[in-house]
Amino acid sequence: MxxxxxxxxxxxxxxxxxxxxxxxxxxxxxxxxxxxxDPSQSDAKKAARAADRAExxxxxxxxxxxxxxxxxEVATAALPAAxxxxxxxxxVVAAASVQAATAxxxxxxxxxxxxxxxxxxxxxxxxxxDARDRVDDIAAASYMGGNFAxxxxxxxARGPQDAMDRxxxxxxxxxxxxxxxxxxxxxQRLARVEQDRAGLAQRxxxxxxxxxxxxLAAARDAQAAAQRARAAVIKLAQSRKAALRVARSQRAxxxxxxxQAKAEEARIQDALRGWDDKxxxxxxxxxxxxxxxxxxxxxNFGTRYDPYYxxxxxxxxxxxxxxxxxxxxxxxxxxxxxxxxxxxxxxYTCIAHGKKQGRSFSTxxxxxxxxxxxxxxxxxxGEVIGRVGTTGASTGYHLHFETRFxxxxxxxxxxxxxxxx
Numbered sequence: 164m165x166x167x168x169x170x171x172x173x174x175x176x177x178x179x180x181x182x183x184x185x186x187x188x189x190x191x192x193x194x195x196x197x198x199x200x201d202p203s204q205s206d207a208k209k210a211a212r213a214a215d216r217a218e219x220x221x222x223x224x225x226x227x228x229x230x231x232x233x234x235x236e237v238a239t240a241a242l243p244a245a246x247x248x249x250x251x252x253x254x255v256v257a258a259a260s261v262q263a264a265t266a267x268x269x270x271x272x273x274x275x276x277x278x279x280x281x282x283x284x285x286x287x288x289x290x291x292x293d294a295r296d297r298v299d300d301i302a303a304a305s306y307m308g309g310n311f312a313x314x315x316x317x318x319x320a321r322g323p324q325d326a327m328d329r330x331x332x333x334x335x336x337x338x339x340x341x342x343x344x345x346x347x348x349x350x351q352r353l354a355r356v357e358q359d360r361a362g363l364a365q366r367x368x369x370x371x372x373x374x375x376x377x378x379l380a381a382a383r384d385a386q387a388a389a390q391r392a393r394a395a396v397i398k399l400a401q402s403r404k405a406a407l408r409v410a411r412s413q414r415a416x417x418x419x420x421x422x423q424a425k426a427e428e429a430r431i432q433d434a435l436r437g438w439d440d441k442x443x444x445x446x447x448x449x450x451x452x453x454x455x456x457x458x459x460x461x462x463n464f465g466t467r468y469d470p471y472y473x474x475x476x477x478x479x480x481x482x483x484x485x486x487x488x489x490x491x492x493x494x495x496x497x498x499x500x501x502x503x504x505x506x507x508x509x510x511y512t513c514i515a516h517g518k519k520q521g522r523s524f525s526t527x528x529x530x531x532x533x534x535x536x537x538x539x540x541x542x543x544x545g546e547v548i549g550r551v552g553t554t555g556a557s558t559g560y561h562l563h564f565e566t567r568f569x570x571x572x573x574x575x576x577x578x579x580x581x582x583x584x
Contacts, residue, residue: 224420224472228413229558232471235406238399245396252389259382267375274372280360410471417472420507424556427506428479431513431527432570438500438515439523447517447524449495452578453545455528456492456562458485464574479572480529480565481579487532487560489551494526494564494579496544499536501527508563509555510534512548522568526575529563530554 224232438444462482468475497516505511508529515525532552542548553560566575 224417224469224556225413228410228417228471231406231409231413235403235410235471238402238406242396242399242403245392245399248392249389249396252385252392255385256382256389259378259385263375263378263382265378267379269375276367283360414472418474420556421472421474421476424476424507427508428477431501431505432567434501435513435515435523435525435567435570437523437569438525439518442498442515444498444515444523445517447495447519449497449516449544451580452494452526452566452575453492454580455494455526455564456483456485456489456551458483458489458551458562460484461561464572464576477572480527480563481575482561482563484559484561485551487551487553489560490547491528491531491549491551491562493542493544493546493548496542497525499538499540499542499548500525502534502536502538502540505529505555507556509557510549510552511555512536513567514542514548519568523570525567525570527565527567529565530557530561 460481461484462478464478464481466475466477493514495514495516497514499512500515501511501513503511508527510531510533511527511529512531512534513525513527515523517524528549530552531549532554533550534548535550536542536548551560551562557563564575564579566573566578
């Protein structure tokens with residue numbers, strides 16, 4: 164029992180030291196600007212969408228700038244959730260530390276109760292031993308002829324009164340012997356009760372100490388998770404800073420690329436402007452356009468703002484994503500007027516379809532992996548004119564599809580089937 168108490172004192176001291184260190188460390192975890200993440204969207208999906216948006220905006224920029232923007236957007240999208248995780252971890256550490264401290268106090272109370280009960284049991288066991296010693300003496304005396312001695316006392320009486328006095332003395336001795344036996348039985352019953360209580364108290368103390376150890380382990384795990392969350396925030400912040408440095412270093416190169424893209428657009432418009440008037444084209448009679456490729460829209464037509472380099476730029480068509488090599492169909496019948504490499508458009512084809520609303524109407528197809536037609540060739544509506552690719556200033560397999568009037572780009576969605584089929 165003394166060994167158990169020594170072990171308890173050692174474990175209690177160790178747990179107290181660990182708990183003190185844990186509480187002070189847990190409250191030191193920082194959560195700068197923690198915000199709640201959108202629970203309906205996973206961090207990975209949000210980051211992927213942000214990165215795709217950045218790449219679409221920077222399609223005409225340098226590859227280094229696009230990569231920097233992707234890293235920046237991934238880190239920015241993940242940062243709020245990471246900061247929230249730090250804040251949550253702080254709360255978990257504090258709660259776990261409180262639970263560990265409460266469990267430790269509970270274990271201390273249970274151990275003190277056990278010590279008190281064990282002391283009562285030891286006292287009861289001592290009383291049993293004393294009573295047993297007295298009964299053993301009685302048994303020994305009886306075995307050695309104690310009853311004959313009492314009889315001899317009566318035989319030696321000198322008269323009736325003396326016999327009566329002597330008989331009272333024998334009764335008193337016998338009564339005292341019976342009381343000693345009764346005391347032993349009572350002491351044994353009390354000792355068994357105290358023993359049962361001590362056993363229950365010991366089990367309660369051991370259970371409480373196990374609970375305290377479990378709570379402390381949980382608090383340590385929470386602290387480790389909080390440290391990992393804080394490290395993730397620091398890493399994301401460092402990634403953002405590095406990406407911003409790279410993006411800023413690319414400013415001159417990106418602006419030069421934008422100027423090249425604007426010059427390309429001007430050349431295309433000059434080449435297509437009034438083509439039907441110059442080449443004797445007729446009126447457009449094709450009706451609604453055919454969807455040029457089976458896929459899904461990834462980027463709209465229109466002027467968009469580059470938040471990294473603070474420049475407005477025109478996205479002259481609609482991007483339709485599809486696997487590499489997917490057939491590209493002529494949206495309407497007409498004459499091929501361009502087919503070849505065209506700067507940021509990569510492999511690029513334009514088809515003149517005649518005059519629509521008094522202006523030359525044409526469709527153009529960019530980023531192809533393969534061109535199946537040549538300038539001057541007449542193609543029918545639905546004919547395969549090329550294959551989907553990612554040539555030129557492209558960040559993935561897709562068709563860049565344009566509708567132009569006198570070379571000026573207009574929104575293709577106004578002329579394509581609304582179902583995108």
